[in-house]
Amino acid sequence: MDFSFGAEDEELRARARAWLTAHLSGPYGEAVGLGGPGSEHEGVEARRAWERELGRGGWIGTGWDAPAGAYGQQRLTLTGQVVWAEEYAALRAPARVGHIGENLLAPTLIAYGTPGQRARFLPGIARGEELWCQGYSEPGAGSDLAGIRTTAVRDTADGLPRVTGQKIWTSLAREADWCFVLARTEAGSRRHRGLSFLLVRMDQPGRVEVRPIRQMSGTAEFNEVFFDGAVASEVVGGEGNGWTVAMGLLALERGVSTLVQQIGFAAELERVVTAYAARGAPDPVLRERLVRQWAELRTMRWNALRTLGGAAGDPGAPSVAKLLWGGWHRRLGELAVQVRGAAASAGPGLWAQGDPYELGLDEEQRLFLFSRADTIYGGSDEIQRNIIAERVLGLPKEPR
Numbered sequence: 001m002d003f004s005f006g007a008e009d010e011e012l013r014a015r016a017r018a019w020l021t022a023h024l025s026g027p028y029g030e031a032v033g034l035g036g037p038g039s040e041h042e043g044v045e046a047r048r049a050w051e052r053e054l055g056r057g058g059w060i061g062t063g064w065d066a067p068a069g070a071y072g073q074q075r076l077t078l079t080g081q082v083v084w085a086e087e088y089a090a091l092r093a094p095a096r097v098g099h100i101g102e103n104l105l106a107p108t109l110i111a112y113g114t115p116g117q118r119a120r121f122l123p124g125i126a127r128g129e130e131l132w133c134q135g136y137s138e139p140g141a142g143s144d145l146a147g148i149r150t151t152a153v154r155d156t157a158d159g160l161p162r163v164t165g166q167k168i169w170t171s172l173a174r175e176a177d178w179c180f181v182l183a184r185t186e187a188g189s190r191r192h193r194g195l196s197f198l199l200v201r202m203d204q205p206g207r208v209e210v211r212p213i214r215q216m217s218g219t220a221e222f223n224e225v226f227f228d229g230a231v232a233s234e235v236v237g238g239e240g241n242g243w244t245v246a247m248g249l250l251a252l253e254r255g256v257s258t259l260v261q262q263i264g265f266a267a268e269l270e271r272v273v274t275a276y277a278a279r280g281a282p283d284p285v286l287r288e289r290l291v292r293q294w295a296e297l298r299t300m301r302w303n304a305l306r307t308l309g310g311a312a313g314d315p316g317a318p319s320v321a322k323l324l325w326g327g328w329h330r331r332l333g334e335l336a337v338q339v340r341g342a343a344a345s346a347g348p349g350l351w352a353q354g355d356p357y358e359l360g361l362d363e364e365q366r367l368f369l370f371s372r373a374d375t376i377y378g379g380s381d382e383i384q385r386n387i388i389a390e391r392v393l394g395l396p397k398e399p400r
Contacts, residue, residue, distance in 0.1 A: 009079050016087040023053060024093060035095025036264065037370060040221035044175055047094045048131070055128030059084065060102050064122075065110050071126040082259055082305070089263035097175055101125040101132035105180055108249045112197075112237040120234075121178075121199070135167040135181035135200070135225060136246070146191040146243070152183040152198055152232055161185065161232040163200055166224060169377065173210045173223035176202050181232065182246050185239055195242030197249075198232035207231070215369075250318065250379075258304050258321055262297060265325070268332060268367060269293055275364070276339045289335055293328070300324050316392035319384040326374040326381060333371030336364040 024032055028050050034043035054060050061073035068075030076084060106125050109118050124130035141147035150165025163183050179200045186194025202208055207230040212220035237245040273290055307317045375381045389395040
């Protein structure tokens with residue numbers, strides 16, 4: 001397969017680089033490099049303003065299956081989307097707070113929503129004005145979403161569903177204007193039956209409560225969300241069809257954005273290599289592991305491009321991608337502290353006074369702690385292997 005880019009792509013690369021360079025200055029210059037996994041607490045207001053700037057430039061929704069300009073967005077080819085993503089990451093533009101709306105909800109509405117739902121929600125996402133979070137995981141129902149217990153019952157007065165229950169590990173819930181919620185709308189239903197995909201406004205005082213979850217890394221980027229009779233404005237895909245819609249959304253989760261993630265991984269790997277070089281004394285075991293990390297990262301890039309180029313319909317492709325990067329990043333975190341040696345466990349400020357959660361971590365220590373979760377969140381390794389075994393290899397389903 002040819003992994004090179006054509007002349008049109010290189011022209012777009014120059015245009016994207018020029019736009020980003022010009023706009024990542026002034027008030028937005030302070031947000032360069034902020035945000036992302038483990039750092040979602042950084043510069044939220046500046047990043048929200050940056051989201052609107054991206055919208056004004058037409059850079060949100062460039063990969064939507066919709067005509068160019070239909071919602072104010074540019075329309076880029078698949079390779080063009082890769083080029084934009086690479087330039088965005090290379091210039092360390094602020095981590096997106098609109099990622100969930102643009103890359104998860106919007107394609108789902110295009111695939112399963114009504115014309116009215118698309119007209120209502122897609123323009124706000126394309127302008128960077130309405131932010132979204134994902135209401136899937138619950139206590140006791142994380143990777144196994146079919147076990148959710150959040151319910152929604154239609155109100156007899158206005159006919160709208162009222163959502164009651166708890167979601168957990170909800171990224172950007174404090175910043176989001178809306179949440180798409182998977183809830184049980186059929187009383188007595190079990191597993192994947194009787195579920196619906198609902199759109200819920202977050203600004204419902206007394207009906208929606210968000211509580212940050214403090215992590216051992218000192219940050220609180222995840223949240224618990226409690227719904228107490230919260231009004232769901234829309235049902236996407238029809239009542240009772242929530243499982244189909246939810247699984248369709250998850251298949252969209254690991255597309256072009258994985259290439260942005262890999263550029264961030266490359267920067268982290270470079271820091272670890274630099275730390276190894278600063279040790280002075282060569283260590284053949286650590287050197288071999290660093291070479292392996294580099295080779296595996298290159299392989300992940302080629303696999304991502306291959307998937308985008310023709311294997312996107314493979315039901316196992318998202319699971320393979322998750323297994324690859326989750327394990328790779330976790331091993332990098334381990335390698336980062338091993339390269340540092342004893343200093344990694346006793347860096348300056350590590351055991352800071354005051355709040356016991358404020359550990360004063362440096363970049364490598366934060367990388368190690370946060371990457372412990374990589375093989376769990378977004379679907380655990382065990383669940384990904386089950387998906388590959390059952391849906392791709394045709395093996396018997398795991399006993400329930």
